[in-house]
Amino acid sequence: MTRVDAKRRNETRRDRRPDGKRDPKSAITQAGIQVRVVALATVVAAVFVTLGFRLWYLQVITSEDSALSAHASSTRATDLPPERGVIYDRNGKVLANNVPGLNVTIVPNAIPREKVEELTGILGADEEAVLAQYDAAFSSGNQYSPMLVKENATREDVMYVSERTEEFKGLVVNEDYVRNYPENSLASHVLGYTGAVTPEELGGGGIYEGLEQAAVVGKGGIELAYEDVLRGTPGRKEYNVDALGREVEVRMADGSRYDGRDEEIPEQGEPARVTEPVPGKDVVLTVDVELQKTAEKELDAALLRAQENGYAGSGGALIAMDPRNGEILASTSRPDFDPQLFVGGITGAEEVEQFDYLNSEYANAPFSNRAIAGTYPAASTFKVFTGMAGLVSGVIDAATAVTDTGECWRPGGATGGCWQSWRENGGYGTHGTQNYAEALMDSNNKFFYEVADRIWNATDDEDWLPKFYERFGFGSLTGIDLPGEAAGRVPTREWQEEAGGTSEDKLWTVGRWVNMAIGQGDLLATPAQLIRGYAAIENGGTLVTPHVAKEIRDQSGRTVEKIEPEPAARSDVSASALEETKDGLRKVTEEGGTAEWPFEGSRLPMLGKTGTGELTGGRFVNWYVGWAETEGRPLIVLAMVEDGGAFEEGSEVTAAPAVRHVIEAFYGMEQSPDDPFRTAEAPLDTAGGTS
Structure with missing residues (x-):
């Protein structure tokens, strides 16, 4: 046995009592206990410090974010549509405004599909479009947001469905403004029209992205081009809801209302908070209403002259523009349409029949703005x-x-x-x-x-x-x-x-x-x-x-x-080349010129150019473009007639007289008794041009 082993055996013997058992006091000393208590206390203190810091962080540092998150999870919001901006002509004449109306919306999650179908029949809404929007709401996760069923519903229909809210759950009637076009079809291609936003438009990533399903938006013309200006900013109604989207109420263990009342959708009650909408801005056009009326009458007369000579005279366009800055004072296209047709959707047998005709081949594309979208041989x-x-x-x-x-x-x-x-x-x-x-x-x-x-x-x-x-x-x-x-x-x-x-x-x-x-x-x-x-x-x-x-x-x-857009370019043609060209254009309306006849008796120094182009199938397009050289405000006018005549029944019979009469009206000239195509149109009271 080594000396180390002997020492260990002697120490072991000292730790044992006479009966052979180990002494408990010698196993854990007082100092050891103290060390362990201090260690445990340190661990506990660290845990409490960590919990305290976390509590302080949540309640102080992130309290605002947490409150917003909790608020969002317990509220449901719907947009309040803003009043759309008004469209005026250059002299303050109203071309598009808003009138009070009733819009019917539903919350898709609260009403079965078959009831939506029934509701469209009662309200005269577009069943196919409404059901497509209803289905899209579920597929996109928007079934809790209101969607438009009928814009500008009649009071009789609203009263009928309002008395049957038990039958049509999720239905809400809003007093709102609807679009109104007081001049009917006048300048319809310039103004465009409005209508309910479609699921495709909402998901297209364009200007309609993020709008409510109940939004009414611009669909053409100025209404579309200046949609972001005219629309305004929607307001919001916020409703307190629970995790299941129900009204916040005292409830029984089974989830039913403590007051025993039937469950209602939050949107039918009072909102917890309301943010008022901001109306859209107004747009003032360069168009002059009175000149626009003259332009439309003269284009119609040109088409009629073509038809009287045995040609189809199926369509056309007329534009009057300030050549100095590009301001369009009149622009019309034929055939045209009435934008009021689209307010409230296409409903009723008469409107459906009219809409179907406008989309038929016989109507000759009335929604196409030939002034900017029609392409022809010049x-x-x-x-x-x-x-x-x-x-x-x-x-x-x-x-x-x-x-x-x-x-x-x-x-x-x-x-x-x-x-x-x-x-x-x-x-x-x-x-x-x-x-x-x-x-x-x-x-x-x-x-x-x-x-x-x-x-x-x-x-x-x-x-x-x-x-x-x-x-x-x-x-x-x-x-x-x-x-x-x-x-x-x-x-x-x-x-x-x-x-x-x-x-x-x-x-x-x-x-x-x-x-x-x-x-x-x-x-x-x-x-x-x-x-x-x-x-x-x-x-x-x-x-x-x-x-x-x-x-x-x-x-x-x-x-x-x-709105004063910069010129696109300069043509880089010499002044002498331009003047020599004008010299030829002056001769067009003089003796021997191709437009001598239609400008007979005019007291204005007119110049311009006729044109008759060949279309397919032996058809013709007639043109005339020109202006008057006066000291007053300049105005250049163009007329185009589809399916007009050729030779002596062409542009000099159809397009040229229309241009003459628009220019004379602009400068306040009465039509000459020597005018072979006199329409007896009264001159405009413009004193040398509109403002």
């Missing part, structure tokens, strides 16, 4: 841009003359093909020898064929002429503040190669330039583009941005924003 109105291209490129000057002998015209070096002018085609003889101004006066196709051919041979850039047309905004959006604008088309070599169906169709030749030079071929323009191009001739070369909104005002009538 025909002879386009010759001014080809002429200026010739002047700018240097292939012609003001004295350059081209002789028409009646023979087929062909591009230089060509042996096939035959390009004739309207005179030969109509049996009216030849143009003879004419310079640029005279060619505009007589709308000489062959002169402008020659210009296009000379430019083709003078440049290596086969897109030079299309690029020149683009200087005047053709092939691009004008930027007008209305939805649905079309860009038109200026064909180029690249476009032709992509669009051509065969190898021959893909060829980009001088022949395509020649057709384009007189506004035919594959070139397409909108009325808005064409009037802007002519405005650049009148104003010295500035490509203005057309617009129909003038300013935005708050509810006190204070102007908060003036």
Whole structure:
């Protein structure tokens, strides 16, 4: 045994009593107990400190966030729709406002689908649209938010369903404002219309994103373009609810109300909190109501003249614009519609029948704004841009003359093909020898064929002429503040190669330039583009941005924003080229000009251009665009008639008289007794133009 082992055995013996048991006092000393107590106390203190800190953090540091979170989980909110802004004409005439009405909404979660279907029948609502919105509310998790069933419901229908709230649970009737168009269909394409927001619009990520299902929004025209301005800011009604979405009430163990009353949806009771809505701002238009009325009457008269001559006269457009700044004083499109039809939804047999007709092929697309969305061959109105291209490129000057002998015209070096002018085609003889101004006066196709051919041979850039047309905004959006604008088309070599169906169709030749030079071929323009191009001739070369909104005002009538869009570009055409072009446009309404007849007896110095373009199926589009050279405020006017006549029954019979009468009315001129198309329209009291 080692000395260490012996020592351990002796110590063990000392720890034992005589009876052999270990001494308990020797196992845990007093000092050891104290150490353990201190350790335990430290652990307990640490736990309490941690709990205390956490309690302090929740109650002091994050108390506001916690309160908001708790509040959100115990409230349900619905939007209070704001009163929509009013739309005025430039002189303060109301074009769209609001009148008191009754809107019926439901909370989808509170009413079965079959009852919603029954409710739409009673209220005359659009069953398909309402049920689609009802289904979408569940799929999107919005079944607790009110959704619109019927806007502007009749008081009789409201009284009927209100007396049957037990049958139609979740139904709420709100006294609200509904849209009103006091001038009915006047300027309908400019104004647009309103309607209930759809599930697709709510989920589309656009301007309707985040709105309530019961929202009424702009669907076209100014109502849509300035939706964010007109709409205003919704208010809120907040209702206290429990975790199950029920009214906060004293309840029995089984969850039923302690007072024994039937369960009601919170929205039918008094809200806990209300935030009032902020009305939308008002929009003042550049449009003048009285000139707009004249424009619409004159366009209707133009269509009637086409029909009296045996043509369809199926549609058209008329625009009156200030060439200095692009303000649209009148804009109309035919056929049109009454925006009041959409207020309250399409209901009743008569409204449904009317709506179905408007959407049929027989109605000829009345919801299309032809002034900005219709694309047509610009025909002879386009010759001014080809002429200026010739002047700018240097292939012609003001004295350059081209002789028409009646023979087929062909591009230089060509042996096939035959390009004739309207005179030969109509049996009216030849143009003879004419310079640029005279060619505009007589709308000489062959002169402008020659210009296009000379430019083709003078440049290596086969897109030079299309690029020149683009200087005047053709092939691009004008930027007008209305939805649905079309860009038109200026064909180029690249476009032709992509669009051509065969190898021959893909060829980009001088022949395509020649057709384009007189506004035919594959070139397409909108009325808005064409009037802007002519405005650049009148104003010295500035490509203005057309617009129909003038300013935005708050509810006190204070102007908060003036709408004055910057010009899009400069055409970079010399003053001499513009003046030589105007010289030709003056001759158009004088003796020997294509518009001599319709401007007979006019006391205003008129200038402009006629145009008759070929559509498919042997149909024609008639154009006239022009203005009066006066010391008063300038106004340029364009009229377009679909399915009008040709030759002597074309633009000089349909479009030109309409433009004349609108210009004369604007300047307060009475129609001359020598006017062959006199409509006896009273002049406007404008003293040289509206404000």
